[in-house]
Amino acid sequence: MLNNATSLSRSGLRDWLIQRATAIILSAYFIFILVYLFRHPHLTYYEWHALFSNTWVKIFSVMALIAMVLHSWIGLWTISTDYFIARFQGSKAVYIRLAFQGFFALLLLIYLLFGVQILWGVSS
């Protein structure tokens, strides 16, 4: 039997709300970046560097990064509990599911740590 031990918040409502909120942050971030790119058609390294030196941009980027990690985890957890279940893979399902969840948990953690390091490493 599946349970919710590996779900983000163990509450359907909370996961659902986090999924929505992070989606809004991510869309806002991508719109921000797209608008910026549109307004700087001949972008140079120095302009790009200046953008990410701004503390607010750093905060916004880290927020978007965290949102991406949470959003992905909820989605991937849902996929793993839809498709890697005893009905499909029998008693092996739990190992496949754990491997899948473990792989992506690790990957997302690496993204997060690397991302924060890179963003915060930009000298102002």
Next chain:
Amino acid sequence: MNLLVQIYRYNPCVHDHPYLQDYSIDFPAETDMMVLDLLHLIQETQDETLSFRRSCREGVCGSDGMNINGVNGLACIMPLSQVVKKNKLVLRPLPGMPVVRDLVVDMALFYKQYEKIQPYLINDQPIPVQERLQTPEDREKLDGLYECILCACCSTACPSFWWNPEKYIGPAGLLQSYRFLADSRDTAKKERLSNLSDPFSVFRCRGILNCVNVCPKGLNPAKAIGHIRHLLLEEST
């Protein structure tokens, strides 16, 4: 007019695998009938071993839900003229359910989910002398909910129910759940909602809307699910 009917056949005691059996039927041109009448015709004239469920033959009992040319519906109210494509009709049991025989499926899990939502009025107030009254406005809130005949066409068209029929209540059960949540006479709203708050019971609905497309009674389970989500939100924020 010649019609090719392909029907899913499976008798676990006899067959190793399910298969599609062809039946060919000649009609005078312009004949129309319900899919259920066609099944009876085949059973009476060609193959008496063909098994299917039916009772009311007028869209009221919900026992002849099946997959008709790829879409779930009630055989008794689905006219051939609406579903036959290129003189061909394919009939299969409701998808994702264990098959008992031919078009007859095991509905145990579907009913288990229905049972989970406590499909009855719960009221802890003293029993009134005559009856529990409701204003016409409150009664109106149950329209579009009470009409469900539990045919399972919606739940067995829902991918989320296919993957997790043990944990996801499914559109039929959730529509019924909202029918009691919306009832002004019911006093167990809190308890009902707390039973639905895990990540599976309600939140496995991913808004695919297959349920709305197939309901033979024209009901909208996805809308009811949205209302439940809203109630959960109100309750816990």
